[in-house]
Amino acid sequence: MNESARTSRTATFEGQLARPPFFYRQWMLAGNPAYFFDRLVQDYGDFVHYRGLFSFYLVNHPSLVKQVLQETNKSFDKNSVIYDRFRNPFGDGLVVAEGDRWKRSRRLMQPLFGQQAIQQYFPLMVDSAEQMAKRWEAACSSGQVFDAAQEMNHITLQIAGRALFHDSFDQMSAQISEWTHVINLYSAKPPLPVVRSYWFPSRINRRLKNTLAEFHEFLQQMIDARRDGDGQSDLISRLLATRDEETGQPMSDQEITEEALGMIIGGHETSSSALAWLWCELDQHPEVRDRLHAELDEVIGSDRLSPDHLPQLVYTRMVLEETLRLHPPFWFENRNVAADDVELGGAALPRGSIVAFSRYSLHRHSGFWQDPERFDPERFRPDHEENKRSTYAFVPFGGGPRICIGVHLAMMELVTVVAILAGKYDVRLDASHRHEMAAHLTMTPKYGVRVKLEKRR
Numbered sequence: 001m002n003e004s005a006r007t008s009r010t011a012t013f014e015g016q017l018a019r020p021p022f023f024y025r026q027w028m029l030a031g032n033p034a035y036f037f038d039r040l041v042q043d044y045g046d047f048v049h050y051r052g053l054f055s056f057y058l059v060n061h062p063s064l065v066k067q068v069l070q071e072t073n074k075s076f077d078k079n080s081v082i083y084d085r086f087r088n089p090f091g092d093g094l095v096v097a098e099g100d101r102w103k104r105s106r107r108l109m110q111p112l113f114g115q116q117a118i119q120q121y122f123p124l125m126v127d128s129a130e131q132m133a134k135r136w137e138a139a140c141s142s143g144q145v146f147d148a149a150q151e152m153n154h155i156t157l158q159i160a161g162r163a164l165f166h167d168s169f170d171q172m173s174a175q176i177s178e179w180t181h182v183i184n185l186y187s188a189k190p191p192l193p194v195v196r197s198y199w200f201p202s203r204i205n206r207r208l209k210n211t212l213a214e215f216h217e218f219l220q221q222m223i224d225a226r227r228d229g230d231g232q233s234d235l236i237s238r239l240l241a242t243r244d245e246e247t248g249q250p251m252s253d254q255e256i257t258e259e260a261l262g263m264i265i266g267g268h269e270t271s272s273s274a275l276a277w278l279w280c281e282l283d284q285h286p287e288v289r290d291r292l293h294a295e296l297d298e299v300i301g302s303d304r305l306s307p308d309h310l311p312q313l314v315y316t317r318m319v320l321e322e323t324l325r326l327h328p329p330f331w332f333e334n335r336n337v338a339a340d341d342v343e344l345g346g347a348a349l350p351r352g353s354i355v356a357f358s359r360y361s362l363h364r365h366s367g368f369w370q371d372p373e374r375f376d377p378e379r380f381r382p383d384h385e386e387n388k389r390s391t392y393a394f395v396p397f398g399g400g401p402r403i404c405i406g407v408h409l410a411m412m413e414l415v416t417v418v419a420i421l422a423g424k425y426d427v428r429l430d431a432s433h434r435h436e437m438a439a440h441l442t443m444t445p446k447y448g449v450r451v452k453l454e455k456r457r
């Protein structure tokens with residue numbers, strides 16, 4: 001590692017705010033926005049004031065990202081035009097909530113996502129992954145080519161759905177899958193003026209309104225059934241049972257509905273995209289794949305995956321972290337400047353402006369990652385030099401007070417699914433696979449992940 005890269009790791013931002021010409025490469029935004037933001041930081045550095053159809057301050061230095069994330073709820077908030085759009089499907093749920101509502105929801109929900117509390121979801125994760133492994137047997141023996149991205153979407157929706165709605169998910173899975181699809185479609189569209197306003201009678205607005213009416217009705221039925229003591233134990237029943245330690249109040253039905261919607265959307269597309277990329281990377285890096293397989297064989301062998309295995313799957317976790325570095329599912333972040341003249345990187349940002357960063361670019365910053373384009377899980381070995389870098393150089397789950405509430409749940413899910421599927425199968429890209437990335441709400445392989453299977457054990 002060269003000395004300048006080492007120094008810049010711990011450094012605070014010392015550059016200056018750059019101002020590209022108005023509308024600089026605006027056209028790129030209509031193509032792949034992650035490449036557009038990457039181009040901006042390549043051309044103008046780690047702090048850019050972009051002025052075009054949308055104007056924003058782009059930050060790409062860990063110390064600036066750290067300040068924005070840590071000062072969220074103070075100097076920065078989520079009252080941006082981009083987050084406003086998410087308020088249509090998610091109401092005032094945790095993902096978009098502000099002020100007292102956010103504080104209360106986070107306080108009430110945090111205990112449900114602690115390391116201990118999430119253990120109860122492990123059996124359903126194992127069950128879903130084993131079901132998938134069994135289903136894959138036919139494709140394996142016939143040599144059938146299929147889309148692993150679609151399969152990952154299926155399994156992560158099933159896991160989130162079963163965690164939230166227990167058995168009721170299985171009866172309603174096709175419907176829930178359609179509802180989540182529409183909400184994702186809506187959320188992925190950029191917030192253009194007028195045509196994207198919620199009152200505008202566009203097709204997607206109508207579809208979203210119908211979907212939300214049906215989804216809310218389903219959620220109300222779930223809440224009523226759990227309240228009537230139907231004996232099902234799931235996230236809905238746990239949300240119903242929570243009491244605010246400050247006021248003793250339970251959550252209202254509307255709060256539970258909004259949180260359930262946020263969790264099913266926030267919790268499945270993200271994990272599904274990480275898993276889809278993982279299969280691509282494993283195919284491209286046989287030495288990593290072999291080591292992963294060796295670890296799974298050594299730690300689990302022919303046993304059934306148990307919670308005791310998880311902490312031993314160190315390399316599996318490193319491979320997942322490296323996947324989340326190069327392919328961060330929620331690749332884009334933004335905040336509204338919530339106070340007058342907030343100081344950031346030596347500039348005074350006016351109230352109401354937008355600060356954004358792209359995890360795609362941050363996670364590939366050459367000052368913080370050596371040979372950043374290379375897929376190398378070794379970076380995440382606990383004693384590795386790169387682990388001394390700023391932790392805000394790697395933020396797939398965010399940071400500060402609004403860090404992802406599902407981070408432990410998500411990591412347990414990812415490790416479990418990989419351990420079971422890669423334990424049984426060698427998942428190989430088919431020649432028809434096309435390597436391209438799409439960056440909408442999440443970052444996904446544009447044409448899916450076309451794979452064939454070989455049996456391992």
Ligand code: HEM
Binds near residue numbers: 328333396401403404
């Ligand atoms: C690989 C999987 C996941 C990734 C990459 C991911 C990523 C993120 C990120 C980056 C944020 C922070 C956004 C910000 O700074 O504003 C976030 C917040 C959140 N995530 Fe996740 N997430 C994942 C899985 C999950 C799961 C499984 C759940 C389900 C419980 C979940 C629920 C949430 C919620 C409710 C928030 C809002 C937290 C708050 O504002 O207080 N996520 N997630």
